[in-house]
Amino acid sequence: MEKNNLKAWLYLLPAILFLGVFMVYPLIDVFVYSFEEGYNSASQTFFGIGTYNYSYVLRDPYFLQALKNTFILVIITVPLSTGIALLISLGLSSIQKVREWYQTIFFLPYVTNTLAVGLVFMILFKKTPYSDGLMNLLLGLFGVSPIDFMDGPYWAKMFVLCFYTVWVVMPFKILILTSALASVNEDYYKAAKVDGTSAFRTFGRITLPMISPMLFYLIITGFIGAFKAYSDAVALFGTNLNAAEMNTIVGYIYDMLYGNSGGYPSYASAAAIILFVIVLTITCINLLLSKKYVHY
Amino acid sequence: MKILLENVTKIFPGRGKGAKEVRAVDKFNFEIPDGKLIGLLGPSGCGKSTTLNLLSGLLQPTEGKIFFGEDEVTNLPAEHRGVGLVFQNYALYPHLTVLQNITFPLENLKGDAKLTKEERVKRATEAAKLVQIENLMDRKPGELSGGQQQRVAIARALVKMPKVLLLDEPLSNLDARLRLQTREEIRRIQKETGITTIFVTHDQEEAMSISDMIVVMKDGLVHQIGKPQEVYDNPTNLFVAKFLGTPPINVFAGRIQNGALYVGEDKLFDVSADAKPGDVYVGIRPEGFVLQADGPLHCSLSRVEVMGRDMSVVAGHPAFLDASIRAIIASENLAEISGDAVNFDVKPGKVLVFDKETEERMYI
Numbered sequence: 001m002e003k004n005n006l007k008a009w010l011y012l013l014p015a016i017l018f019l020g021v022f023m024v025y026p027l028i029d030v031f032v033y034s035f036e037e038g039y040n041s042a043s044q045t046f047f048g049i050g051t052y053n054y055s056y057v058l059r060d061p062y063f064l065q066a067l068k069n070t071f072i073l074v075i076i077t078v079p080l081s082t083g084i085a086l087l088i089s090l091g092l093s094s095i096q097k098v099r100e101w102y103q104t105i106f107f108l109p110y111v112t113n114t115l116a117v118g119l120v121f122m123i124l125f126k127k128t129p130y131s132d133g134l135m136n137l138l139l140g141l142f143g144v145s146p147i148d149f150m151d152g153p154y155w156a157k158m159f160v161l162c163f164y165t166v167w168v169v170m171p172f173k174i175l176i177l178t179s180a181l182a183s184v185n186e187d188y189y190k191a192a193k194v195d196g197t198s199a200f201r202t203f204g205r206i207t208l209p210m211i212s213p214m215l216f217y218l219i220i221t222g223f224i225g226a227f228k229a230y231s232d233a234v235a236l237f238g239t240n241l242n243a244a245e246m247n248t249i250v251g252y253i254y255d256m257l258y259g260n261s262g263g264y265p266s267y268a269s270a271a272a273i274i275l276f277v278i279v280l281t282i283t284c285i286n287l288l289l290s291k292k293y294v295h296y
Numbered sequence: 297m298k299i300l301l302e303n304v305t306k307i308f309p310g311r312g313k314g315a316k317e318v319r320a321v322d323k324f325n326f327e328i329p330d331g332k333l334i335g336l337l338g339p340s341g342c343g344k345s346t347t348l349n350l351l352s353g354l355l356q357p358t359e360g361k362i363f364f365g366e367d368e369v370t371n372l373p374a375e376h377r378g379v380g381l382v383f384q385n386y387a388l389y390p391h392l393t394v395l396q397n398i399t400f401p402l403e404n405l406k407g408d409a410k411l412t413k414e415e416r417v418k419r420a421t422e423a424a425k426l427v428q429i430e431n432l433m434d435r436k437p438g439e440l441s442g443g444q445q446q447r448v449a450i451a452r453a454l455v456k457m458p459k460v461l462l463l464d465e466p467l468s469n470l471d472a473r474l475r476l477q478t479r480e481e482i483r484r485i486q487k488e489t490g491i492t493t494i495f496v497t498h499d500q501e502e503a504m505s506i507s508d509m510i511v512v513m514k515d516g517l518v519h520q521i522g523k524p525q526e527v528y529d530n531p532t533n534l535f536v537a538k539f540l541g542t543p544p545i546n547v548f549a550g551r552i553q554n555g556a557l558y559v560g561e562d563k564l565f566d567v568s569a570d571a572k573p574g575d576v577y578v579g580i581r582p583e584g585f586v587l588q589a590d591g592p593l594h595c596s597l598s599r600v601e602v603m604g605r606d607m608s609v610v611a612g613h614p615a616f617l618d619a620s621i622r623a624i625i626a627s628e629n630l631a632e633i634s635g636d637a638v639n640f641d642v643k644p645g646k647v648l649v650f651d652k653e654t655e656e657r658m659y660i
Contacts, residue, residue, distance in 0.1 A: 187387035190354055195401035195456065196375035205400075209391040295391030 033269035041265050053270035062242050063271060066252040069233075072158060073165060073248065074226040081166040082218055085173035090203075092174070093181045103178065110171035118235020121164050125149035150237070157237070157246055165232050169225065173218050180214035181207070212294045220286050227279050230254065249275045297365045297459045297492055299328040299351070304360035306346050306516075320346040322516040324360070328494065328509075333486045335503030335524075336496045338513035339539070344496045347513070348462050351494060353377045364459060377460075380453030380491075384465040386445045388437040394448050395420055395433040401456045423455040426485060443474045450485065461486070463495035467502055479506050500540045504528065512536050529645075534577055534655040537648055543582045543608070543622040545648070548615045550578035557649065557660065560615030562593050564642055567660040576658060577617075577650040584646025585609070585623035587632050591641035595621060600633055611638055 033039055034053055036046040057063050088106060092099055109117065124134045127148045136146040149156045184207065192202045208215075230250035233241055241247035242255065249271060256268035304324040310316045321343040328334055336344040349355040350362065353374030361370045369377055388397050398420040402411055411419070424430040427447040437445055446466065453461055466482060467475045483506040486493045497503050503510045504524040512519045512527065512535075520532045531537035537545050548559045552573045557564045559578050585593075587609075595611035598620055607630060609623040623640065649658045 185385070185387065187383050187385060188389060190374075191381065191383060191387040192400075193354065194352055194374045194377075194379060194381045195452075196404045197400075198404070201404070205392075206389060209389075212391075 030269045030272055033266055034273045036266055039266045046266070053266045054274070057267050057270045057274065060267075062247060062255075063249075063252050065242070065245055066247040066249050069158070069161075069246060070227060070229065070248045073162060073229055074223060076162045077165045077169065078219065078222040078226055080162075081169050082173060082215070082222060084166065085170050085177055085218075086215070088170075088174050089177035089181055090207075092178050103174075106174045107171045109168060110175070114168065114231050115235045117168065118164065118232065121160065121167075122150060122236055125160050127152070151244075154245055157244065160236060161233060161246060164236060165226065165229065168232060169222065173222070176214055176218055177211065180211040184210045209295045216286075216290050216294045220283060223282050223286065224279055227275065227282070249278075298330045299460060299492060299494075300361075300363040301326045301328075302361040302363070304347075304350060304357045304362060306343070306350060306355060307358040319516045321350065321357075324518055326511065326518070326521060328492060331490045331492055332508040333483065333506060334492075334494045335507035335510040336494060336513065337498070337500055337503040337510050337539070339498055341515075342513040343516040344498075344511075344513050345464055346516075348381075348464055348494065348496050351460065352379050352381050352462050354381075378456070378458050380456065380458035380461045382446075382449045382453045382461070382463045382466055384468060386437075386449040386469075388445055388448055388452070390437050392436070393433065394424070394429065394435050394437070394440070397437065397448055398423055398452050398455050401452060405456075419455055420451070423451040426454065426488065427451045427481070442470050443478060446470065446478060447481075450482070454485070454489065454491070458491065461489075461491045461493040463493065465496055465498070467497070467499070475502070482506060501542055504540065512539060514539075530657075531648065532657050534579065534650040534657075537579050537650070537657075541581060543624070545579040545581055546621045546623075547617045548578040548580070548613065549575070549617055550615065550649070551575045552649075552660070557647075559593060560613060562615075564592055564647065565644060571658070571660040575652040577652060577655070579648040579650065580642055581646040581648075582608070582622050582624040584643045585625065586641040586643060587625055587629050587638070588641040589632075589639060591639040593640040593642060595638050595640065597633065597636050597638040600630070602627065602630065609633065609638060 035049050035051065037048045037050055037052045039046040092102055092106075095102070126133050127136060127146055127150065132140070132146040133149070135149065136144075140146065147153075147156050149160050151157075188206050188210070189202065192206055197205070228250050229248050233246050233248055233251060237244040237246045239259070241251045247255070253268045253271045253275070256264045256271065301324050304321060305319070306321040308318040308320055310318065324347060336347055338344050346355065350357050353369070353372060353376075356371060361368055363369065364377070389400065392400065395417070399416045402416045402419060405411060421430060421433075424433060427450050429444060429447045429451060432440065432444060432448075437448065440448065446469070450463075450466075463482070467478055470478055479502055482493075482495070495503075495507075507524055509522060510524050510527055511521045514535055520527050520536045522530075527536065528540050531540065534547070538547065550557060550559045550564075552558075552567060552571050554573075555569055555571070556566045557576075557578065564578070593613070595613045598610040598612060601608040601610065605627065606624050607627050609621075609625055611621045611623065613621060649660050650656065651658055
């Protein structure tokens with residue numbers, strides 16, 4: 001028994017070593033940094049230990065802005081993208097002929113580079129002295145006066161960011177949901193049909209519970225992904241996100257480390273820990289809710 | 297309620313280029329009497345499940361008409377036919393409890409037929425009592441055995457008081473012992489409710505044992521319809537004869553010559569003078585053999601399998617068309633068998649003769 005244990009540890013050693021060095025140690029380190037006040041990574045010195053980093057970050061208007069942006073992004077894009085993806089998947093699974101063709105089209109954004117797509121979106125929405133942009137052209141048809149989406153009011157910029165995020169995360173969700181829908185045994189639908197179940201009830205009482213594990217998976221990963229949003233905002237508004245009022249929590253952390261205001265690993269660590277606590281809390285709430293609504 | 301099928305035909309288009317269309321059911325004519333238990337019997341792919349789906353309304357026939365009582369239902373969609381359907385895999389909703397599964401069809405009722413929650417539970421409990429699962433109402437299907445799931449599926453089909461109950465291979469997912477028990481159960485439930493019931497099976501024993509009538513199908517064609525014993529005793533062709541009975545019928549190459557029936561060189565018995573001479577298939581049911589020292593059928597003896605009540609004599613014959621002959625003989629004759637040869641006489645009623653070309657039955 002003893003010998004076997006030793007062998008087991010030996011086999012586990014490579015994984016433990018790598019995970020320990022590259023995952024566990026940095027995690028702990030971040031936690032430690034977040035309590036070291038005025039830590040300087042060059043000289044490896046700090047003034048003292050305490051919660052000053054947290055109080056600084058939580059009072060920093062840029063962080064509060066980032067926090068607000070991130071929450072708006074999460075609350076709008078996760079339900080919206082999951083809902084639309086579900087509708088599109090339902091549509092896809094009910095057509096026969098050009099289904100694969102549509103599937104390919106819907107999946108294209110997933111294999112396209114974020115920054116390139118961001119550029120395209122910028123061109124769609126940007127208002128310049130020479131042109132109002134394609135979106136404003138469209139809106140003009142309905143008599144809406146041109147809006148400066150990229151440099152204009154806060155809600156317009158937030159709209160572009162949300163629109164873009166939904167568009168980017170949708171393909172993966174559609175892919176997962178179409179396969180989830182396809183895996184529901186046809187006999188359940190036949191049984192429901194013979195029993196005279198309406199299409200609406202069939203969806204609510206059969207389809208939805210049957211795909212609920214997959215739906216739940218998408219919601220959890222959607223939440224986590226949206227909380228960690230950063231590259232989307234950069235793709236649209238450039239690297240100076242604070243000036244654009246479009247920073248996210250991850251963006252704030254990045255700025256604290258490397259941005260113009262950079263060189264503050266302690267603040268970055270504190271912000272990272274705050275983000276971690278938020279994500280953990282939301283995920284725990286999700287898991288608790290899933291016990292009630294998800295059928296395995 | 298009686299059901300009438302008139303020239304019902306279902307053609308599926310062929311898949312892929314140049315593929316031939318498939319006639320799953322071809323000109324099915326049958327009047328199913330009210331309150332009977334009908335077994336649709338045939339090998340895989342014979343069109344029996346398609347027939348069931350045509351009756352349920354999940355499929356529409358290509359040609360022909362279907363009547364429930366006096367009403368034509370040919371193009372009536374499944375949800376308006378009022379049939380109860382039990383699927384081969386039961387199709388119980390895994391996320392609902394037994395009670396919720398059974399009340400599910402009742403929740404769909406609209407207008408005047410709408411029921412209150414108490415009424416629904418009451419009806420579900422009655423249906424559950426009928427199939428004896430009333431103590432399992434709060435379980436999920438995943439927590440039930442195969443036999444229990446089967447009963448829930450039947451209760452769900454019965455709860456809306458259908459005019460017709462359709463069962464698709466109801467016993468195929470059960471083990472041998474449960475199968476015997478459940479088929480009795482299906483018979484009992486059918487008798488108690490008096491609902492016209494049609495069930496599909498590929499197991500002839502199952503169909504024979506509980507059906508009022510059986511329909512033998514092959515390749516979309518109905519080969520024979522009748523009471524189980526009648527079909528067994530008087531099959532219209534070689535396929536039906538081979539398909540019914542365990543052990544299966546023993547088929548020999550034979551001929552009619554000089555007013556007598558021959559199997560190989562052995563003359564079995566004289567036949568009527570107007571029997572057409574020529575090559576035939578001779579089928580002898582396992583119970584049609586009689587041990588007799590000077591019997592006309594000379595066989596080589598392979599072995600004897602004793603099964604208690606009776607025994608199975610496994611033998612060979614040069615004119616036999618399969619691997620080995622199986623004769624079922626009462627056990628008390630065990631002492632009479634020894635050596636490597638055995639002679640049989642045959643019971644003429646258990647000998648069936650079929651035309652060599654058409655494989656149709658010849659009455660001699």
